[in-house]
Amino acid sequence: MDELQFMTVLRNNRDPIIHNWLHEFHENGLQIYEETSFLQEAHSYFTFMMDTDIPFEEHEHVKRVPYYYKNLFENKISSSDLLRSNHIWRNSLMRFIEEELHDQLIPMHAVRKINHRLDQFERYVFDYYNECTDRLLADKESTITELHEARMTIIGKMAASMAHEIRNPLTSVLGFIKMIRHQISDRSYDKLIPYLDIIEIEFQNIQMHITGFLCFSKKDVIEESFVDVSSRSVIETVISLIQPRIIDENIELTFDSIRDTTLHIQKIAIQQVLSNILINSIDAMYQIEGGRKINVSSRLDGENYIISVTNNGPEIPSSMKDSLFTPFVTSKKEGTGLGLAISKQIMNRNKGDILFTSNPEETTFMMVFHL
The missing domain is CATH 1.10.490.70 (Histidine kinase N-terminal domain)
Known part of the structure; x- marks a missing residue:
């Protein structure tokens, strides 16, 4: 073959x-x-x-x-x-x-x-x-x-934000501790109570910021318990915490009808949301020379309870409106863009939402609770 x-x-x-x-x-x-x-x-x-x-x-x-x-x-x-x-x-x-x-x-x-x-x-x-x-x-x-570098960038931004949010209260606490030490040496005990009150408020501020950051975690061990609280008490507590800044910034704070109701919420976390909104409102009015105004109101709307915070600062840029609640989106020079992202997540965990409207005359943020 x-x-x-x-x-x-x-x-x-x-x-x-x-x-x-x-x-x-x-x-x-x-x-x-x-x-x-x-x-x-x-x-x-x-x-x-x-x-x-x-x-x-x-x-x-x-x-x-x-x-x-x-x-x-x-x-x-x-x-x-x-x-x-x-x-x-x-x-x-x-x-x-x-x-x-x-x-x-x-x-x-x-x-x-x-x-x-x-x-x-x-x-x-x-x-x-x-x-x-x-x-x-x-x-x-x-x-x-690339993912590792992106993750490290995020961790760095979160660390910077944490440092930024906590540094000021700690500086204040340190200052008042020094004053307390001085008063004790002079035996002026009658002045200690106001100083201790301020220190307590600053520690509550720190606790709220830490709670906000922990909301990015899914672990149950850091979950705050849900409790029944008065909505009015939540608003009044937060106002008392930021009152010093309101005075320092020469802002006129007004209240419309504050409708009280019982909310089943994570109290500290919700206070953090309201605090973030109010602080953002204060920061937004840096460009205004005079007539700075913030209005706080609350109302029942059907099966929803709504807390509204309105400021007469500049309009939120159109380019940011669709991504305002996305992490690291911010118009502040020294901002980290985490506050509203955290706030959105907190509200979702509390069976609610956070919305906003903005025009050249005023900007309003609304905390909506589904009752």
């Missing part, structure tokens, strides 16, 4: 050879992706194996390797399965030659050509497979690095 006859016999027995390969493939527990595509690839591979006269790099089957790899990757076919599949293919071919052509004189140079062809393809596919895997790992490492 010459080479041409040998190759013709193999071509005429393509289907039995592929069938035997597929049978052994299943027996070895290897995975198959979509069967029609799988068999098409097998027929293409058989043609490539037989086309020994076509240069390796020019064969259409070799040019399809990127598509072939994509199917393997998408269907999670491992490189070890790929290697076993190729060995089973070679064994199936050799078994056919031994069993069907055992009484023929086999042209071994033709067998060597076919084996060389299969070896070339195996090396080529594995090199390509490894190259793509390395590229994928590099991309993943790059993504991990």
